[in-house]
Amino acid sequence: MLLTDDxxxxxxxxxxxxxxxxxxxxLLLSTAEPILLKDVVKVFARYHQELSEAQEAIKGEEDEDDIAIEIPSLVTQAQIRExxxxxxxxxxxxxxxxxxxEGPNGYQMVTAPQFAEFVRLLRxxxxxxxxSPAALETLSIVAYRQPVTRAEMEAIxxxxxxxxxxxxxxxxxVIVxxxxxxxxxxxxxxxxxxxxxxTGIKELDELPASDVLSNHQIDEWMRRSEEEPEEISDEDVGLSKEPKPDELALDEKFVEVDWQRENVESDAAPEPESNENTPL
Structure with a gap:
């Protein structure tokens, strides 16, 4: 009866x-490991079950009227979370x-930041x-882009x-x-x-929103990087716009010269006669 009495x-x-x-x-002080919410619910459920079994155990005893166990109601998951x-x-x-x-593996009691250095020295x-900055940049790409390949990281x-x-x-x-x-x-x-x-978060959805590293914009950026470069006009580099032939004034026109033809004709032209026999 010792267990029942306890x-x-x-x-x-x-x-x-x-x-x-x-x-x-x-409960949090009793373990250094994180505790899932469902495990806490199970603890209260087992406690409630043991009380019920204890009540059944004392039934039929002579002092039943003198001992009464008031079984508390089960604690709900919502109450525990609150x-x-x-x-x-x-x-x-x-x-x-x-x-x-609250981390990815449940709730945990940790040292306050201002005392962390003292605890570290004690242990x-x-x-x-x-x-390093390079590692942080790479980690950020993996976090926002995952699953991501090495080539995609290097492209970014x-x-x-x-x-x-x-x-x-x-x-x-990071893992494969x-x-x-x-x-x-x-x-x-x-x-x-x-x-x-x-990073101190329990799930990836808690990462800060990033327009620069969003999947959609990265895909768009990489798609554009594979396209043919756009033609740069004179205006894009600060030069005045060159008029087209149909935009010239009436008294102006472009003269197209076939320089290859001009050179051929020039080479074929007869040389002038020598003036050695020309009388003075």
């Missing part, structure tokens, strides 16, 4: 001072030593990774991406996602869950 005692405390936010805070959002806002507003963040961890950047791409793969921010349905079946690349953690 459940009964826990139930009494639950009904007297149950605080959903504090309960969620305790409480977690309140925890997140309170931690930020009250400038607590921790923050509650002996290396400094956070920093990316205008330079080789080998070094930056290898660095991003080494840091597990497949092959494109193009001649040669080039490899395609995309971002990882670690990229989401690195």
């Amino acid at each position: 459940i009964i005692e826990s139930s009494c405390r639950h009904n007297m001072d149950f605080d959903l936010k504090k309960t969620l805070e305790a 409480a977690l959002e309140q925890l997140t806002e309170e931690a930020q507003a009250q400038n607590r030593a921790y923050r509650v963040v 002996g961890a290396p400094r956070p990774m920093k990316l 950047r205008g330079v080789s991406v080998d070094s930056a791409l290898h660095k991003l793969i080494e840091l597990e921010l 996602t497949g092959r494109a349905e193009l001649p040669g079946r080039p490899i395609q690349y995309g971002t990882t869950d670690k990229f989401l953690e690195f």
